[in-house]
Amino acid sequence: MELEQAKNQFINLWGNFGSQWGINRSMAQVHAILMTSPNRLSTEEIMEKLQISRGNANTNVRELINWNLVYKENILGERREFFRAEKDMWEVAKRIVRERKRREIEPLIQHLNELKTVESDNLEEKQEFENTIESIDRLVNKLDSMSNALMKADEHAFFGKILNLFK
Amino acid sequence: MELEQAKNQFINLWGNFGSQWGINRSMAQVHAILMTSPNRLSTEEIMEKLQISRGNANTNVRELINWNLVYKENILGERREFFRAEKDMWEVAKRIVRERKRREIEPLIQHLNELKTVESDNLEEKQEFENTIESIDRLVNKLDSMSNALMKADEHAFFGKILNLFK
DNA sequence: AATTGTTTTCATTTTATTTTGAAAGTTTAG
DNA sequence: CTAAACTTTCAAAATAAAATGAAAACAATT
Numbered sequence: 518m519e520l521e522q523a524k525n526q527f528i529n530l531w532g533n534f535g536s537q538w539g540i541n542r543s544m545a546q547v548h549a550i551l552m553t554s555p556n557r558l559s560t561e562e563i564m565e566k567l568q569i570s571r572g573n574a575n576t577n578v579r580e581l582i583n584w585n586l587v588y589k590e591n592i593l594g595e596r597r598e599f600f601r602a603e604k605d606m607w608e609v610a611k612r613i614v615r616e617r618k619r620r621e622i623e624p625l626i627q628h629l630n631e632l633k634t635v636e637s638d639n640l641e642e643k644q645e646f647e648n649t650i651e652s653i654d655r656l657v658n659k660l661d662s663m664s665n666a667l668m669k670a671d672e673h674a675f676f677g678k679i680l681n682l683f684k
Numbered sequence: 685m686e687l688e689q690a691k692n693q694f695i696n697l698w699g700n701f702g703s704q705w706g707i708n709r710s711m712a713q714v715h716a717i718l719m720t721s722p723n724r725l726s727t728e729e730i731m732e733k734l735q736i737s738r739g740n741a742n743t744n745v746r747e748l749i750n751w752n753l754v755y756k757e758n759i760l761g762e763r764r765e766f767f768r769a770e771k772d773m774w775e776v777a778k779r780i781v782r783e784r785k786r787r788e789i790e791p792l793i794q795h796l797n798e799l800k801t802v803e804s805d806n807l808e809e810k811q812e813f814e815n816t817i818e819s820i821d822r823l824v825n826k827l828d829s830m831s832n833a834l835m836k837a838d839e840h841a842f843f844g845k846i847l848n849l850f851k
Numbered sequence: 852a853a854t855t856g857t858t859t860t861c862a863t864t865t866t867a868t869t870t871t872g873a874a875a876g877t878t879t880a881g
Numbered sequence: 882c883t884a885a886a887c888t889t890t891c892a893a894a895a896t897a898a899a900a901t902g903a904a905a906a907c908a909a910t911t
Contacts, residue, residue, distance in 0.1 A: 520804035530795050537788055539706045555812040570901045597857060606823040621704055628697050637687035645722035656773040737871045764887055
């Protein structure tokens, strides 16, 4: 396949994939274009290549910077800003996990805690509700340990070996 | 907190959480109401409790059944259908992972494979692109092994112990 | 301190997604 | 067979989310 065509397909693919996981299409596409570009790009170039507006490009680049997936990078003697994506995908994955945990899982745990004990005359319903919340809470904590383990997996080579045992 | 209030908060919480992860709000809410109900519910009751239309209730119950998170369950002598949610949250998590893998990750792997080799005169860009795709491919496969391992984690008690080492 | 190049903001518009509800379809039972 | 009970479908409406672009803000340069 021709490179330009492949890039377009990839931008498309990554955009769709993102939106299935609650990341907006443009943000994923900006990420895609930066990931596949050998050099840093200006806002102008991003707008151009993705055919999106200045506001859209700006917002999503900044959002990617918040997620720590993209860096601002100056070019000597150039006034405008250039952007470069983190290219180590394992690093990217870790940062996404870290960020979604912070933004979504931790608040979820907070809220679940508040729902752990309720008052009611209907003992059966009360029990059922508390069981459900308790069960979700255990799950969330389990997933939390797992993700912590995984985030450290690459520091501990033997973890990778263990994973393969379960294949 | 009073039970009814807590249930409402939970429905809300679960609905929001779902939509951050690409599951639509009503579907997550139907799931929530079924998870916290001690008895199976009819479409009518779901409509009533969530204040949603018949079409909406029907569509999302069926979708949950497709995801294998909800069962149709008859009551003797009752003509209409009743629904019950899987209550073991670890089971729920496994089914969601399995389903999203099947629906989203496997097609992604397919597409990435098609992008693995490209033709271009611009060797630097070609290289950069191939590296990125390769890197994503490795990541996706790594995550795939991990999720396979995790899905079996509960069958292998010692895996859980290992996870804790990384805490 | 005025000009120019650049970034950011945000009210409005556009697009995408979700929900509705009436109609069509299906099943059950007399 | 057919009426009643119930489920499914889907075009249209409502809502939510994302994108636009012009104007404001900012920063560097003269």
